[in-house]
Every structure is written in C-alpha cells, then in structure tokens.
Amino acid sequence: MIDDHRTRMGHADADSLKILFMDVFSGKFDYEKIADFIADSALIVSHDVPFPLDKIGYVDHMQFHAGLWESREFKPEAVEVKVHGKTGVVSCYFNERGKPKDAGFRQRPGYMTVTCHLTDNGWQAIGLHTASLLSQIIGASPS
Amino acid sequence: MTINSLEKAFLDLADALATGDLDRFYGCMLPDAMILDEDGPFRVDRAGFQDHINFHLSGTWEAFAWKPRGMIYSSMGDSGAVAGFSMFRGKPRDAGFRLRPMMFTQSWTKLDGVWRLAAWQLSPIIGYVQQQSPA
Numbered sequence: 001m002i003d004d005h006r007t008r009m010g011h012a013d014a015d016s017l018k019i020l021f022m023d024v025f026s027g028k029f030d031y032e033k034i035a036d037f038i039a040d041s042a043l044i045v046s047h048d049v050p051f052p053l054d055k056i057g058y059v060d061h062m063q064f065h066a067g068l069w070e071s072r073e074f075k076p077e078a079v080e081v082k083v084h085g086k087t088g089v090v091s092c093y094f095n096e097r098g099k100p101k102d103a104g105f106r107q108r109p110g111y112m113t114v115t116c117h118l119t120d121n122g123w124q125a126i127g128l129h130t131a132s133l134l135s136q137i138i139g140a141s142p143s
Numbered sequence: 144m145t146i147n148s149l150e151k152a153f154l155d156l157a158d159a160l161a162t163g164d165l166d167r168f169y170g171c172m173l174p175d176a177m178i179l180d181e182d183g184p185f186r187v188d189r190a191g192f193q194d195h196i197n198f199h200l201s202g203t204w205e206a207f208a209w210k211p212r213g214m215i216y217s218s219m220g221d222s223g224a225v226a227g228f229s230m231f232r233g234k235p236r237d238a239g240f241r242l243r244p245m246m247f248t249q250s251w252t253k254l255d256g257v258w259r260l261a262a263w264q265l266s267p268i269i270g271y272v273q274q275q276s277p278a
Contacts, residue, residue, distance in 0.1 A: 080186065084261055085221055087222040113179070126218070132271070132274070133270070134274065135270025136179070
C-alpha cells in the first residue's frame with residue numbers, strides 16, 4: 001500500500017514541482033517569487049538566522065537583504081524531488097553567490113529541503129530549510 | 144486534528160529513538176526519505192541513515208541522546224512540516240562529553256491514514272552563526 005504511493009500521482013507532478021522549484025530558486029534572487037511560493041502557514045529555517053521563522057519573518061529578512069547586494073543569485077545543484085500523494089519534497093545543494101555592496105564577493109554553499117503540498121492552485125511550500133554546510137563540517141567529531 | 148496527529152507522529156518517532164526501538168524509529172520513515180543529518184555533508188536515504196546510525200552504535204559512544212525542544216508544526220491536507228531545536232548529547236568513548244545544539248526540519252506525508260517521514264534535515268547552530276556576514 002505504501003510502496004505504490006509514488007505511482008498514484010505519476011511522475012508529471014514531480015516534474016512540475018521541479019520546474020517550479022527551479023523557476024523560483026534558480027538564478028537571480030527574486031524575493032517576490034519566493035514569497036508567492038511559500039504558504040502563509042509555512043515554517044522556515046534560513047541559513048542566516050539561528051531560529052525558525054514564519055513567512056512574515058522570512059519576508060522581512062529577505063527585504064533586509066534586498067538593498068545590500070549589487071547582485072545575488074542562488075544556484076541549486078543535485079536537485080531531488082519526491083512526490084508522495086499530494087506531498088512533494090525537494091532537496092538539493094546550493095551555492096548562494098553574489099556581490100555585496102562594499103565587499104568583494106560572497107559564496108555560501110549549503111543544503112536545503114522544501115516541503116510542499118499540491119493545492120488546487122498548484123504547489124505551495126509549507127516548510128523551507130536552508131543551511132550552510134558549515135553546520136556539517138565544524139565540530140563534527142569530538143577529537 | 145491534523146496538527147494533533149502530526150505532533151503525535153513526531154513524538155512517536157522521537158520516543159522510538161529515545162527508547163532505542165530502532166525498528167519502530169525506522170518504520171516511521173519512508174524508504175526513499177531524503178535525509179541530511181548533522182554529521183554528513185551529503186544526502187542519504189533511509190538505508191544510508193541506518194548505516195550512519197550503525198556507525199555510532201558500533202562502540203564509539205558510552206551513551207547518547209537526541210533531545211528535541213521547541214517544536215512547531217504546520218500542515219496542509221496530508222502534508223506536514225515540523226521545525227524545532229534539538230540537542231544531541233552524550234559521552235563518546237575516550238572523550239569527556241559532547242553537546243551539539245542544532246535546528247531541524249522534517250517533511251511528513253500521510254499515506255493511507257498514517258503519517259510517514261519523507262525528509263529530515265538537521266543542522267547544527269554553529270553553521271548559522273559563523274561566516275553569515277561578509278564583513
């Protein structure tokens with residue numbers, strides 16, 4: 001019963017979610033597009049902030065960044081999409097890269113997971129987690 | 144009610160881990176769950192996660208525990224998300240002790256009336272407070 005769950009929705013839905021995800025998160029940072037993708041009830045962990053945010057808090061943080069960069073983009077890699085019923089999950093590695101004003105350049109490699117639900121109006125993110133891979137590297141061993 | 148059942152599913156998973164009931168713990172997860180745990184900088188599925196847990200169970204620890212706190216839940220239809228903090232703590236063999244604070248999120252899906260874990264990302268707080276600013 002559980003094992004056939006992926007065939008119920010077909011691969012088209014995974015494809016549609018991947019296309020949407022890449023449109024939202026690939027290339028120049030588009031705050032409004034990201035906000036449109038995120039449900040009002042979403043839970044968000046951002047790689048900049050050491051506590052969970054709601055959508056309002058996340059949008060506030062994105063707006064903080066909006067005027068501080070000459071250019072900023074997100075590069076997802078190794079994107080995996082799984083669809084279970086009406087639940088879609090996207091995970092990938094990313095490099096956030098760009099040119100902050102008054103600083104040379106900036107690259108921040110990380111990993112992210114997005115939890116989505118297929119609504120009548122398409123995919124909506126109810127969970128978003130971006131984290132720097134420093135988390136996995138620094139202090140991974142006791143000695 | 145959906146949030147309540149999602150919370151119950153999460154607490155069941157946490158209890159299974161805390162009590163060492165690994166069959167029940169892994170049974171909460173889909174085989175193709177996408178997991179990034181706090182130790183490895185690459186994504187694994189349930190089998191890969193089991194392999195890593197087995198490394199830790201192979202005699203490298205005298206004791207350890209995963210202590211989740213401050214969980215928040217969100218659901219839409221049969222899709223659920225959990226976010227929270229957690230502390231991984233314990234006593235490695237031949238080292239004093241170990242405390243590792245982190246945040247985590249989980250993706251859940253309800254299939255045939257049963258919540259199953261579809262993704263889990265754990266990331267130590269140190270990654271959020273080091274090098275997050277260019278100057």
